[in-house]
Amino acid sequence: MMTETIKQSLEELFPPVETAAAPAVEESTDQDAADDKKKAAATAPRANGVITSDYQACGYHVDAQVAPEQLLAAVSKVNEAGFFIESITGVDWIADNQLEVVYDFCRYDFDLCRVVIRTRTDRANPEVPTITEIYSGANWHERETHDFFGIKFAGHPHLIPLLLPEDADFHPLLKDFKA
């Protein structure tokens, strides 16, 4: 029930556009090259949009990937629907040269619905807007994500190390971090 409502609400962020026809995949006789292509397609970052996930298989209902500019709008929608913030974290997709920020939301009532909002940012200059204005509890989560990944949360009131030492200038969860 809630799943449909929040999905529709989040889909408003993505007005339908005329999609260009996908370029036809060139037929390749080379088996290895074909395999590589399949692999690349499977691991390539997905396009922004909202998808309904199989709750039994992955543990959440709605999975929305938005652009950093759309983040505040998306989180506001989740906030208006009465969700509470579960956590914020990052993932370093070094192969795509991108950092992903993942926001988890859940509900207190029995209309179970877990919403994941993700956004990707450039790895060289990672910056996303803060959501502390909407969810006060995001404060520590964003500071932690800044500690571990070096992602800047623009507008954050107090972006200093939380779990790492106060003079830390390293980001241990980056995949190219060497201790």
Next chain:
Amino acid sequence: MSAPIQLRSDETFTLNVGPQHPATHGVLRVKMEMDGEYIYKAETVLGYIHRMHEKMGENRTYAQFLPNLGRLDYLSAMAYNHGYVLAVERACGIEVPERAEYIRVLTVELNRISSHLVWFGAFIMDLGGFTPLMYAFDDREAILDILEGVTGARLTYCYHRFGGVYNDIDDDFIEGTKAFIPRMRKALKVYENLVTKNIILMKRLKEIGPVSAEMCRRYGATGPVARGSGINYDVRKNEPYSVYNEFDYDIPVYHECDSYARYMVRMDEMEQSLRIIEQALAKLPEGPIMPAKKPKIIKPPVGDYYQAVEAARGSFGIRIVSNGDKNAYRMKLRSPTYSNMHLFDEACRGMLIADALAFMGSLDLVIPEMDR
């Protein structure tokens, strides 16, 4: 509550509570800006016991990471074991035999009671009453002995395995648990008469430390903190996992939003856990404790997986991002006290320092779990 705090004088001073302070239950530091006895502003400083479990999760195989889970929340380690194995089982599609799930529920609920007993003793000691700690630790000792017999550990359990549990429970466990239930019920009566109805306790806790339901939502508070604010949220009921659906038990909810409400939630929860244990023992099915077919090497398919469980302090969540390797690509641990403590900075403004420390005790902090 969110109205700006009026400074009573034109001078404030900084009071440093912790990192070594009995009221912070570990190495937590709170920088308080004081206006006399009143808190004008507080800033919590974390990280004194940060060990980077999330990085260890990336450097180790899934099985090697199991012992780490017992080292997050050392008081209710079993629930963390449970959450992790459930997450990996969800990712790999491993079927768990029914008997194993019953044993998991039994151990988790026993551990929940022992965790609440430590909180109970320590909380009353925060408030200046020493005796209840002795009673609480005596009863807790009985649980630790029962769990030690079957898991081999007293605190940092590593008992649950992907697909089941490490070894089957024996007659000692069953007899010990059966004998423990009436003992604990008697003890709860003693606590009620000795502590709960104590007028000093009521005066220290009632209408102290208000946390509104809306504040819980903004901060993501879960567990007894949310349930003391009138939010009927318990992962065991809202998002049923394991075999919790097969038992008849209630979720205690109080609407007063004060420290006493949080106290009452935990005291009532112990009785509810006893009910679950009683039913689980009565219904305990025969059968294997590990599935017949289980992958030798744990390699979840590409994707990310989320699993939440109700630990003693709230919703413990685990997010595994897998790239199909034998190590996780990313292992996020969402700990409940992290969110519960976060609202302290806002809620304690304008409070007397003695009340603020009582309020902090009612949040039930475990620092290694916050700092991870």
